[in-house]
Amino acid sequence: MMAAVMALHILSAVVWVGGMFFAYTILRPVAAAMFEPPRRLQLWLKLFDKFFVWVWGAVILLPVTGVAMVMQGFGGFGSSPPYIHVMTLLGLIMIAVFCFVFFVHLRRLRDAVLTEQWPIGGARLDRIRKLIGFNLILGLLVVAVAGGGRYFV
Template identity: 80%
Template sequence: MAVALVLHLLAAVIWVGGMFFAYILLRPVAAAMFEPPRRLQLWLKLFDRFFRWVWAAVILLPVTGGAMVMRVFGGFGSSPPYIHVMTLVGVIMIVIFCLAFFGHLGKLREAVVTEQWPVGGARLDRIRKLIGINLILGLLVIAVAGGGRYLA
């Protein structure tokens, strides 16, 4: 149980913390310092590295979360509402990440390789919006996880 909890927390912190860093801190600095071609190259390299970690989180979070629900509550049927909220929002976040990864990252990569900067900028903007939504959802999940049993 302790291993599942630690892995679950680390996966959530890496995913949500990485989005916070990229969206709130790195994005405005990169926009101020780099012209679009260089900025798009930076983001592509960043996504290539960060999304590997997100994939680990996408696998670990449902596995460890499900294991803890089974161990603590005997299943979702007897788990409290905040567990259901965390699970639903987590699934939505995974779907949004998959949209960014499968729907836009490859096209961003193609635009950068072929130096189609306006096309790349449009793809980056779509990924940025999806990450922004996931950041808000991730912060919501953290609030629910931390305060769920006290908010009920």
């Protein structure tokens, strides 16, 4: 049972962090080089609509499976090693940043695209890019802490 919970936890992290890595480092420069703002903004809106469905899955599964492992494996947060606390804190910050992007900035980008206000849309996409870049750094850090943490305690 715990093996399945851990597998779900790690798969969620791979999908979320790996998706952000691909979008940020590969897709973004290629899309910027190949498409003018109207096409590029429409492309990103469609990409976000599809990718964020998967991110929602990860955003729900990571804390649920994480807390299950904390209870089962360590007997609660009080008796968990520091790297679990770091993972939990950074994970919660990542989730808050994602919710901010989803509920505030994605809606603003959608409005700009639907009303064809391309310069405003560009500025809104840039804001989302920065927030996703921030979350990508946190995500890579969490994976490093999660994977290496047990060797420090």
